[in-house]
Amino acid sequence: MLAVRDVDSGYNLLQVLREVSLSIEEGEFVALLGPNGAGKSTTLKTIAGLVRGWSGEIVFRDEPIGDLPAHRVARLGIALVSEDLNLFTGMSVHENLLVGALRNGDRGGRRDALDRVFTLFPRLAERRRQLAGTLSGGERKMLALGRALMGEPALLLVDEPSLGLAPKITNTVFAALAALHAEGRTILLVEQNVPRTLQLVDRAYVLEQGRIVLEGPATMLADNPHLQQVYMGAAG
Amino acid sequence: MSTLTGRLSRTAVSRGLVLAATAAIVAVATERGGAFIVINSLVTGAMLALVAAGLALAFGVMNVPNFAQGEFFMVGTLAAFLSHRFLSESLGTEGFVGAMVPLLTIGFATLVGAALGVLVDRSMFAPLRRRSREEWVMNTFVITVGLSIVLINVHQLVWGTDYKGIFGYWVTQPVEILNVPVGFDRLMAVVIAAVAIAALMFLLRCLPAGRSMRAVAQDEAGAMLMGIDINRTHMLTLAISSALAALAGAALLFMFPSFPSVGVQPLYLAWTVVILAGLGTIGGAIVGGFVLAFLQTSASYFVGAEWQNVIPFTLIIVILLLRPHGLFGREVRGIWEQ
Numbered sequence: 091m092l093a094v095r096d097v098d099s100g101y102n103l104l105q106v107l108r109e110v111s112l113s114i115e116e117g118e119f120v121a122l123l124g125p126n127g128a129g130k131s132t133t134l135k136t137i138a139g140l141v142r143g144w145s146g147e148i149v150f151r152d153e154p155i156g157d158l159p160a161h162r163v164a165r166l167g168i169a170l171v172s173e174d175l176n177l178f179t180g181m182s183v184h185e186n187l188l189v190g191a192l193r194n195g196d197r198g199g200r201r202d203a204l205d206r207v208f209t210l211f212p213r214l215a216e217r218r219r220q221l222a223g224t225l226s227g228g229e230r231k232m233l234a235l236g237r238a239l240m241g242e243p244a245l246l247l248v249d250e251p252s253l254g255l256a257p258k259i260t261n262t263v264f265a266a267l268a269a270l271h272a273e274g275r276t277i278l279l280v281e282q283n284v285p286r287t288l289q290l291v292d293r294a295y296v297l298e299q300g301r302i303v304l305e306g307p308a309t310m311l312a313d314n315p316h317l318q319q320v321y322m323g324a325a326g
Numbered sequence: 327m328s329t330l331t332g333r334l335s336r337t338a339v340s341r342g343l344v345l346a347a348t349a350a351i352v353a354v355a356t357e358r359g360g361a362f363i364v365i366n367s368l369v370t371g372a373m374l375a376l377v378a379a380g381l382a383l384a385f386g387v388m389n390v391p392n393f394a395q396g397e398f399f400m401v402g403t404l405a406a407f408l409s410h411r412f413l414s415e416s417l418g419t420e421g422f423v424g425a426m427v428p429l430l431t432i433g434f435a436t437l438v439g440a441a442l443g444v445l446v447d448r449s450m451f452a453p454l455r456r457r458s459r460e461e462w463v464m465n466t467f468v469i470t471v472g473l474s475i476v477l478i479n480v481h482q483l484v485w486g487t488d489y490k491g492i493f494g495y496w497v498t499q500p501v502e503i504l505n506v507p508v509g510f511d512r513l514m515a516v517v518i519a520a521v522a523i524a525a526l527m528f529l530l531r532c533l534p535a536g537r538s539m540r541a542v543a544q545d546e547a548g549a550m551l552m553g554i555d556i557n558r559t560h561m562l563t564l565a566i567s568s569a570l571a572a573l574a575g576a577a578l579l580f581m582f583p584s585f586p587s588v589g590v591q592p593l594y595l596a597w598t599v600v601i602l603a604g605l606g607t608i609g610g611a612i613v614g615g616f617v618l619a620f621l622q623t624s625a626s627y628f629v630g631a632e633w634q635n636v637i638p639f640t641l642i643i644v645i646l647l648l649r650p651h652g653l654f655g656r657e658v659r660g661i662w663e664q
Binding site for chain 1: 534537538540541544545547548549550551552553554555556
C-alpha cells in the first residue's frame with residue numbers, strides 16, 4: 091500500500107533521514123521505533139508531505155506522492171495525527187470533527203463517521219460543544235485521532251500517542267488503536283514505549299540516527315538482544 | 327486551571343463594562359440629543375464594522391496586516407461612481423429598473439473589490455508565501471503600504487483629484503424612524519451592512535469554506551493535514567476581506583465622494599477598531615466598529631466636532647493600558663509561531 095524507498099529528508103541544511111526504506115501492506119499495523127531525535131516524526135511528516143523529501147521516492151497505491159503538497163496527500167487518504175496534534179483550539183469538538191470530514195464527500199458518510207468516532211471515544215460525545223482548547227491532554231489526543239478518522243483515511247499515521255499521558259489514558263488510546271486495527275485499518279505508529287508497542291503491532295522498524303537499523307515481525311523483535319538492552323532495560 | 331478561569335472572567339468583566347458603558351452613553355445621548363445620534367452612529371458604525379471585519383479576517387487567516395484596506399474601500403467608491411454613472415445613463419432612474427440601479431452598482435463594486443483581492447493575493451502574497459515566510463508580517467506590511475501608495479496614485483493619474491460623488495442612490499422622501507427623518511440611502515446602507523455581516527457570520531460558522539478559513543487561522547499545519555488547500559483559502563480570504571471594504575465604500579458613496587485618498591481615514595479608524603477589539607477577532611471587530619462610531623458621534627454632538635476623535639481615542643488608550651490584547655482578543659500569536 092505504501093512504499094518508502096531510499097528517502098533522504100530534513101530541514102534546511104540539516105539532514106535527518108538517510109536512505110530510509112519501509113513498506114506497509116493493506117490492513118497491517120506497523121510500528122516505527124527508536125530513540126529521541128532518530129527521525130521518527132520526520133519520517134511521518136515526509137510521508138504526509140509536511141516536510142519535502144530530498145531524494146528517493148514515496149509511493150502510495152501505485153501513485154508517487156513524494157512531490158505532492160500536504161493537502162493533496164491528505165485527500166488521497168493518508169491522515170497524520172502529529173505529535174503536537176494541530177487541533178483547532180478555538181473551535182468546538184464537533185467543529186474540529188467536521189473539518190476532519192471535509193474529505194468525506196457525502197452527508198451520510200459524515201454522519202456514520204461521526205457515530206463511529208463517538209462510539210470509539212464516548213468522552214468526545216460528552217464534550218462536543220466544548221472548545222478544543224479547553225480539553226484535557228487525553229481528550230485532545232482522542233480528538234486528534236477522531237478528527238483524522240472523520241476523513242475515512244486509508245492509512246493512519248500516528249505520532250507518539252502516549253506522550254505526556256497518564257497510564258490510564260494511554261491504555262484508552264492504545265485500546266482504540268487496537269480496535270481500529272481489528273476493523274481492518276492500516277496504521278503506522280511511532281512510539282517510544284517499545285515493550286508496549288511490540289505487544290500491539292504486527293511488524294516494526296527501528297530507526298537510529300536517521301537510518302533503519304532493524305526490521306521484522308513484532309514477536310521476533312521482542313527477543314532481539316539489541317532492542318532488549320537499549321529500549322527495554324534488560325540487563326546486559 | 328484557576329488562572330484560565332480567572333482570565334476568562336476578567337475578559338468577560340471588562341467586555342461587559344465597555345458594552346454597558348456604551349449602552350449607557352447611547353441611552354443618555356438618545357435621551358438628550360435625539361435618536362438621530364443613534365441613526366448616524368449606525369451608518370458610520372456599519373461602515374467601520376465592514377472595513378474592520380475585513381482587516382481582522384486577513385490578519386487572522388493570513389497574518390497580513392493590511393494597510394491597503396483603505397484603498398480597497400477607495401476602489402469600491404470609484405467602481406460605484408463609474409458604474410452608477412454608466413448604469414443610470416443606460417438604464418435610467420425611473421421605475422423598478424431605476425430602483426435596482428443602486429443595488430447593481432453596489433453589487434458590481436463589491437465584485438470589483440473581490441477581484442482586486444484575488445489579483446493581489448495571486449500576484450503578491452502567493453509568490454512570497456512560496457519563496458519565504460521569514461519576516462512574513464513585516465514583509466506583507468511593507469507590500470500593503472506600497473500597494474496603498476500605488477493605488478492612490480493610479481487613481482490620481484487616471485481620474486484626477488476632484489471629488490467624484492453622487493447626489494444620492496435613491497431619490498425618495500426620507501423615512502420617519504423614531505420621529506427622525508432618515509434618508510433612504512442611510513437606511514439602505516445600514517441594511518446592506520447588516521446583510522453582509524450576517525452573510526459573513528453564516529459563512530464562517532456554517533459553511534465548509536468558512537470553517538476551512540477558521541481552521542487555517544487557528545492551525546495551518548492542522549488544516550493542511552485535513553486536506554485544506556492553503557493557497558485557495560488565502561485567496562478566498564483576501565477576496566472576501568477586500569470585497570467587504572469595497573462594499574462599505576460603495577454603499578456610502580453618497581456620504582464619501584470618491585477621491586484618491588478617501589480610504590485613509592476609514593483605514594486608520596478600522597485599525598483602531600481592530601486593535602481595540604483584539605487582533606484577528608472578527609466578531610469583536612464588528613462590535614468595536616459600532617462602539618467607536620457611537621463614541622465619535624456622541625463626542626462630536628455633546629462636546630464639539632473637533633473632539634470627535636480625541637475622546638474615543640483617549641478611551642481606547644485607557645482600555646489598551648488595562649487590556650493590552652484588546653477587549654475580545656486573546657494573546658496575539660502569529661500563525662507560524664504557534
